[in-house]
Amino acid sequence: MDFQRLTPELITAFEQIVGSEYILTPQLAEADAYASYGRDHTEDLHFAPEVVLRPANAEEISQIVRLCHEHRLPITARGAGTGLSGGALPIHNGVVLSTDRLNRILKIDERNLQAIVEPGVINQVLQDAVREVGLFYPPDPASKGSCFLGGNLSQSSGGPKAVKYGTTKDYVLNIQVVLPTGEIIWTGANTLKNATGYNLTQLMIGSEGTLGIITCIVFRLLPFPQQNILMLVPFRQEEQAAEAVSETFRAGIVPSGMEFMEREAIEWSARYLNIDISLPEDIRAHLLIELDGQDLDQLYKEAEQVYAVLEKYDVGDILLADTAAQKDELWKIRRNIGNAVRYNSVYKEEDTVVPRAELPTLLKGVKEIGGRYGFKSVCYGHAGDGNLHVNIIRGDLTDEQWNVGLQDPISELFRLCVKLGGTISGEHGIGLVQKRYIGIALPDVNLNLMRGIKQVFDPHGIMNPGKIF
């Protein structure tokens, strides 16, 4: 694509649309604040936007996008910048459009168990708001305290509860979108079922901001599960932990969380949080298992079934969390593994996913590949979904080893995923950093269909260019 550059006239036009308070340029903004719009949570990458706009609503976004469309200016929408694949990075510079001011919960519809929400609402804020009226929005990425729902849609985010409740995509009924041509549409209807034309709603989810900018979302909600049980199960062998996952489901139990953590994942996170834990020396991995529902007696029955499954394995003392505080602490440790790894070292996070029973094979493969190429990894993730986050630690790898040398082992890892029936991203998206590997997951025929769809939506290719494919 041949993009144009920003002109003083365009800056004036943008300023008229959003107001002078809500336009940032390198010349006028405070340097650190400005630079933050060129980063997300992906490695240590940075790309400078030419201008940052913070519009208030869909109409302003439509006007901005029309100008970008007309003047062939790249535009990259941005949520909270917590993405892990570089999806929000403005790699062709141009406009960064922040959705932080579209941050209202417009309606919680208790009669229909729905919520109408702007994309800049933080995931946890919605969870809390609906819980106050006894309702439940399940998708809960690790960054739920800061990530925006718009970003959750764009990246098809998951989280621990996905194993029972599905991912973001399973809670979206309808989306208001500003198309790359500036038109504003709703993708569907506010109904649980819809067989009226192609599913543009699901096409938009996971399209990483390349097909349009999300400006309003209609979610479906569930009754809040009032009870839960949380247990931490230590294993003396990593692969046994992975095996126990599939066995649990075969026993007829669908946990609301089934998280795998290598010993180091849990240790690093506890240290990062200043939580004192001391693991017996022979423990190599843990499963964090949550059961939820409306009836505690019922959950204890299920917990007994889980214990029966675990008896087959070489496990240590199972910790059954018996207070809300203890549960919070365990989940906090789990959620902060990513932060702890980031704090310890520059790292690359691979979001591998396979059918869940293939997890032991995948885990073994990760370690074997790491051993052969000489890198260390810390693994954890949503074992119930077969979704393993492989954190490759930079440690003392040279620039050459880090930037180039890892491409072969990562390719091997992804080929293993695909061979096992899986793919290269379960919930983080492809964005920028996995783009070079997408050919491992998808042949040219698939990619050309995607490129064709992109062209239909975005004839000038202005929207988040250079991502996915």
Add this chain to the structure above:
Amino acid sequence: MDFQRLTPELITAFEQIVGSEYILTPQLAEADAYASYGRDHTEDLHFAPEVVLRPANAEEISQIVRLCHEHRLPITARGAGTGLSGGALPIHNGVVLSTDRLNRILKIDERNLQAIVEPGVINQVLQDAVREVGLFYPPDPASKGSCFLGGNLSQSSGGPKAVKYGTTKDYVLNIQVVLPTGEIIWTGANTLKNATGYNLTQLMIGSEGTLGIITCIVFRLLPFPQQNILMLVPFRQEEQAAEAVSETFRAGIVPSGMEFMEREAIEWSARYLNIDISLPEDIRAHLLIELDGQDLDQLYKEAEQVYAVLEKYDVGDILLADTAAQKDELWKIRRNIGNAVRYNSVYKEEDTVVPRAELPTLLKGVKEIGGRYGFKSVCYGHAGDGNLHVNIIRGDLTDEQWNVGLQDPISELFRLCVKLGGTISGEHGIGLVQKRYIGIALPDVNLNLMRGIKQVFDPHGIMNPGKIF
């Protein structure tokens, strides 16, 4: 589109691909058998194919499609022909491709709770096969005893269990598709999560055979719920039955079935099945409510909560089905309403859907519109999903009234759905018969995006032309 006609050379080429046993032409086939390929379950419509092909596998389908692509020959894929919107009708003649020989369950993967299935497998056959190993495939359209899973995907089919378990789309992980150019792809991966490029899997589901021919499906499965409770609740006012639906969910209960039936729906179906029921004179409608799970005590607790909700309404004696035979009979009555209506009269079935709490308003609107335009309707459907099947009975309407006069009231009905946040098809698709109304649900911008996508997949427009938009 300018289509070409079939030539003797093409017939020979097709015969070489599928074998002479599996090609039917008007000249050679028995007339009735041939005519059946020009019909489905939609009203009394018929369009004659020029040739019917019954290939054995994806490779044969690919060869057939390549020929059609090259020679601009329309091709319409066909499952069991149970569709209710005319999706399988070859309105531009050409090739009808039957998937009835792709009828194998290739694998039931108990380790991963998945099944790999060909599109010509009957829904009930899959349900029974997975149940034998303790697993559960929930989507259950009324025609489950005869409809094909490929058709279920194409039309985004639902069924009574969708209220708790979702529709077909929620169980499909990956699809093998022969594209309109003849290429064979898989749309995704065999994983519960996938954030790897655009969601071609969900784009294919509900695309009504216009984007490709489904040749293999990977489903996810659940543990089979071992227990259930079924109750039939009679109401003295239709709208109260509709109101009780939303109240049940607000009480925190998610039934596995929540079906609405007008008095006449249940009466006609019982008569059609030769089942003796006698309803008290003042009963106007019923809700059929099913609860399911692994623990019967738990279900009785939930049933008590349902009773507490129902106490607010003017209901008759609640029938709690206490044997498997009684449950089967009640479900049989529900499932055969469509057949009974068809047996009584020519009819048009409108597959209206709204947010569930708007059901009373929709129902009132249906009757008001019917009263004003002078037609009778029998209403029933998946109340828990807000999905109401409105059967307009031909009765003694003239050809003019039936073919032209109903367009205005149906348009009014659909505009009401859209005004209530709903749309014009919940689970039957648009196909041929709802096509003229799609503009009520979707503006031109949406339709043009869909047409653009169609063009990307099918540049010559050969695949099921004339459907949806």
